[in-house]
Amino acid sequence: MRVLCIGGGPAGLYFGLLMKLQDPANEVIVVERNRPYDTFGWGVVFSDATMDNLKQADPASASEINAAFNHWDDIDIHIGGRTIRSGGHGFIGIGRKRLLNILQARCEALGVKLVFETDVSDDQALAMQYQADLVIASDGLNSRIRSRYADTFRPDIDTRQCRFVWLGTHKLFDAFTFAFEKTEHGWFQAHAYRFDDNTSTFIVEAPEPVWRAAGIEQMSQEEGVAYCEKLFARYLDGNKLISNAAHLRGSAIWIRFPRVICRQWVHWNTLPDGRRVPVVLMGDAAHTAHFSIGSGTKLALEDAIDLAEEIRLGGHDGLPDALARYEATRGVEVLKIQNAARNSTEWFENVERYAGSLPPEQFAYSLLTRSQRISHENLRVRDAGYVAQFEHWLAQQAGVPADSLQLQAHQPLPPMFTPFRLRGVTLKNRVVVSPMAMYSCTDGVPGDFHLVHLGSRALGGAGMVVAEMTCVSPDARITPGCPGLWNDEQRDAWKRIVDFVHANSDARIAMQIGHSGRKGSTQLGWEAMDHPLPQGNWPVISASPLPYLPGESQTPRAMTRADMDRVRDDFVASARRAAEAGFDWLELHCAHGYLLSSFISPLTNTRDDEYGGALAARLRYPLEVFAAVRAVWPQDKPMSVRISAHDWVEGGITPDDAVEIARAFKAAGADMIDCSSGQVSPDQAPVYGRMYQTPFADRIRNEAGIATIAVGAIFEADHVDSIIAAGRADLCAIARPHLANPAWTLHEAARIGYRDIAWPRQYLAGKRQLETNLERAAAQEKQA
Ligand SMILES: Cc1cc2nc3c(=O)[nH]c(=O)nc-3n(C[C@H](O)[C@H](O)[C@H](O)COP(=O)(O)OP(=O)(O)OC[C@H]3O[C@@H](n4cnc5c(N)ncnc54)[C@H](O)[C@@H]3O)c2cc1C
Ligand SMILES: Cc1cc2nc3c(=O)[nH]c(=O)nc-3n(C[C@H](O)[C@H](O)[C@H](O)COP(=O)(O)O)c2cc1C
Known part of the structure; x- marks a missing residue:
């Protein structure tokens, strides 16, 4: 099979190398407009779980990624002069450049043809030139191919409310860091994470009206960066914020996140030589998920893994079915992530709502659970100490006396079982x-x-x-x-x-x-x-x-x-x-x-x-x-x-x-x-x-x-x-x-497992049996 990937980001490169790995007889060409080893961006993150998928798909590149990434477990939340840390989150940060270099080198080692400095304007002409059987549109967020076949793909692009800029710094953060700073115009927030030995990503974000009121729209690129440096100085320890988007002028580096979703991912062309050749969306060209849940690169890589696997299972003649399965499976996965991403995006768009009303402890908890994919018990698995401390704080807010037996004994007190008082009534x-x-x-x-x-x-x-x-x-x-x-x-x-x-x-x-x-x-x-x-x-x-x-x-x-x-x-x-x-x-x-x-x-x-x-x-x-x-x-x-x-x-x-x-x-x-x-x-x-x-x-x-x-x-x-x-x-x-x-x-x-709850005394025998049975079932499940 001859595969043409247009766009040499994580999606195009990874799919290319997986297809070559699957069958060395496959001819794979990746065409990229940039020069080799030349890219925008700082570090990207993905979770430990994504790393496991990469290990399965291609152990060789996974081990190189593994050696190059920076791993951390903690999240720090800075708000109102307080820092709240919770652990167990399991993230990986890697420079985007480093990741692409690893994938490019792996492509070359496997015999994938990499063509650089070629800006593709006509995918059909290129498909003819390379006699491609399959064209992958891995040309990123602003995909030209997606626009060309918009009638088939039917993209829906929702441009979100915040302005953000992707910066770097040599300040090395030892945890994934969220920092919130209030200005006279409203809240700005930073998302920062270290991705190599001397660099961290530092994204600054604010709702569009706040950003405008702060005057950043009128500032030069340097002035805008200086504004952020001053605002977040206390987290930077004298380090500068750096922009690597020299090609952009003024405030153009500040963009609004476009949420992309496509109704279809596969378009069939009939080429001048009469062959029907599919053009398939992959990665950011097909979908985006807000950077605050760190899933863009994960989705791009997992799209590539899924399509390569579907093609392997379907064989050459099974391509149409393989593509249909890819679209169906990945469509569902992407929807799940986009749901979580929407919750997360909306949370960051409404920092004012939470910062204005919640104490720092609860603000941090709200942030950690913002996507609604992480629940209370998930948090407890990640960091039991953090949850125990938070539960006790919450119980005290709810009026449980600090010297109560439960708090003294440091037993869990799930939020559901805290009392609630209104006027003269206590529930x-x-x-x-x-x-x-x-x-x-x-x-x-x-x-x-x-x-x-x-x-x-x-x-x-x-x-x-x-x-x-x-x-x-x-x-x-x-x-x-x-x-x-x-x-x-x-x-x-x-x-x-x-x-x-x-x-x-x-x-x-x-x-x-x-x-x-x-x-x-x-x-x-x-x-x-x-x-x-x-x-x-x-x-x-x-x-x-x-x-x-x-x-x-x-x-x-x-x-x-x-x-x-x-x-x-x-x-x-x-x-x-x-x-x-x-x-x-x-x-x-x-x-x-x-x-x-x-x-x-x-x-x-x-x-x-x-x-x-x-x-x-x-x-x-x-x-x-x-x-x-x-x-x-x-x-x-x-x-x-x-x-x-x-x-x-x-x-x-x-x-x-x-x-x-x-x-x-x-x-x-x-x-x-x-x-x-x-x-x-x-x-x-x-x-x-x-x-x-x-x-x-x-x-x-x-x-x-x-x-x-x-x-x-x-x-x-x-x-x-x-x-x-x-x-x-x-x-x-x-x-x-x-x-x-x-x-x-x-x-x-x-x-x-919360036992400290009163049952009607007539029913106490039922309490004991239920708790014992559930405990036994849990132990058996653990053993299995
Ligand atoms: C601020 C910010 C933070 C992010 N943080 C994270 C993160 O923490 N974790 C994460 O997983 N993801 C993150 N992402 C998203 C991540 O960068 C993308 O989701 C990921 O790179 C998608 O991979 P891709 O291969 O689909 O697209 P891209 O990486 O965009 O690659 C597309 C490639 O196509 C090339 N191209 C485009 N048009 C043409 C053309 N006409 N001809 C030839 N080549 C072309 C481009 O030059 C580019 O190299 C972040 C994004 C932003 C903006
Ligand atoms: C059988 C039934 C009768 C309901 N009657 C009322 C009612 O009298 N007053 C009311 O405000 N809501 C009523 N509701 C709505 C529920 O109070 C509740 O808002 C809704 O069922 C969603 O909650 P759930 O998902 O936990 O069921 C009724 C719901 C059900 C299922």
Whole structure:
């Protein structure tokens, strides 16, 4: 096979040498526009795991890379005059030039033809010239070939918000170093790592507006570098920052990172000689991943390994299938890395959010777990000492006395099991049973089912159980099976449940009050959810006369001021009854497209009076209800507000709006925002995934400065630990896992080996057996 690689970076060179290694009869040509041994850039990093892949693919070049790299385990985070170090991260730094030299020499030794100083403008002509069977577009980030066949590759390029510059220095850092410096214009950060005996990479980055305000855009290259040198002087010990981009003028060395993703990676050309020859994207030409997760070179090298292997398996005639498999396999791998890279990129774009709100310890933890690929337990494996110290710090912040037995004994205290205090209420841990409609009431009265349902979950270890949406009037119900608090019979039935929880557990119990609005008068959850009743429908009201399911749902009546007064008073009366029933906490339901939510979202509020229009006006009625309820709800008890932080529909509520919504409720006296999303419009297109709504809780907590509850696909103790530890939320609401297992919290504690948790004394024999069985299983797994 004749292989032509256009672009002699890590991707082109490595693929070239692997193809030659696979079969010396393969003819491989790598064409590069630069001179040999002439390159841009400082050091690159990759992880120990990538090194293992290289060893397998080509032991000879791997051993040379191995001999040339600089290895380190620690990460140092410098913020606010503090340095926080954590270990066990396992990185390799190598000069880009050194890496390319090793690969070039290995190519030459194997007989790969290297053609330098040739800027390829026509890949088809070159493919003809070399009679290539396969053309690799390894021409990097600004790939000309990708542009030429853009109709096939369909690249999507997202130019990110920060400006960054890639510099070097002779200061030798002994850890991967993140340094944050606040200027009068905002935050700048440096990412620095040593890659050989006398040089470190030093990348400086700042959000575009901060960079502009600092005047760097107008500076010469030298002035810009001098600015960074001064700003980061305390880390440089008198060493200079050096630019090696002499060919660029002024601030052109400062670029914005382009995230590249391509829908397809293979384009087939029919050459003038009639042969069908594929052009295949590889490395940065196909995809990029932000430098803050150090994966660009890794992806380029692993693309090369994968394609070479697919070709080996497929044989010469199997090329089309091999290429299809390459695209499919690598596409998935790249998506995973890009997801992590997106989280990481966004974190660095929003340093202000975290630096402004988190203490240095938590800021550092948030940074270490920013990609959401490293969880609390991963961190513990990397550096148990760091995690133990951090856990103890967090526990003290949460009010665990420094002289408590746990802290004295230096036992792990997972963040999930730290207490949380709000007004006069202390929750024993950070787990909340999320409100879940059970559709099992008659005339709105909760019965034995609710007693057992909520009672057993209160016994199951959660810090608090939240009762399902409870409706403020008969016509406020979602379904005929929903509970209410519009009469004293219902109040007394709730009191029985509250009393049981208080008498038999140390869990707290919350009431969620709501009005269904246009989503009312519908069938039970296990029937046709959100669809109107077959008969016996009651009239529904909403912010505007827009049916939920057009053509099927009832068209609601737009609320008049008289309706607003009545409904507000219904909320107040229900809150009073909730207090009389003894609930510890009250949540106002302003999410999921129900009545109050229908005022907030522009999709469902088209009013032209003072309750419609801009967000502030759309919030007016929900805030009025909140204020009226807060006025009668006991002062020593907290009130949270559940919102839909994202409508997942073009033109609907966005996470930016959600921060404003949270600010408005905070100003009105809300203690906490419960950050759900969606269910406002049937046109929604949510992006589901592990902890997918947690970023909303994170933003709101750290931008609006109010405590938050994270909810949505949080289903392991490790998720809760990471969320709480990083300050992304203060509580985690867990819904569906509690349907499967009322004692979810007790089970998770046992699963992570945390024994210092109280079980109901009647169940203690179960605790011992569960812990023993899990311990045994873990030991067996270790042995296997
Ligand atoms: C600031 C910064 C920091 C980074 N840090 C890391 C890191 O820590 N770890 C990491 O793994 N990655 C890092 N990267 C990314 C890494 O440099 C790239 O992902 C990696 O080099 C991709 O390899 P590649 O072979 O696909 O492309 P490149 O290395 O860009 O190689 C493409 C080659 O094609 C040549 N070429 C382009 N067009 C033509 C043409 N028309 N004719 C002939 N030749 C052509 C170019 O001269 C170049 O040599 C970083 C990138 C930046 C910008
Ligand atoms: C059966 C069921 C009923 C629900 N009822 C309510 C409710 O009454 N009020 C509410 O705010 N959310 C309700 N939700 C949403 C949950 O509280 C939670 O936000 C959602 O299920 C995501 O969490 P999870 O991934 O842990 O299940 C309900 C969810 C389920 C599964």
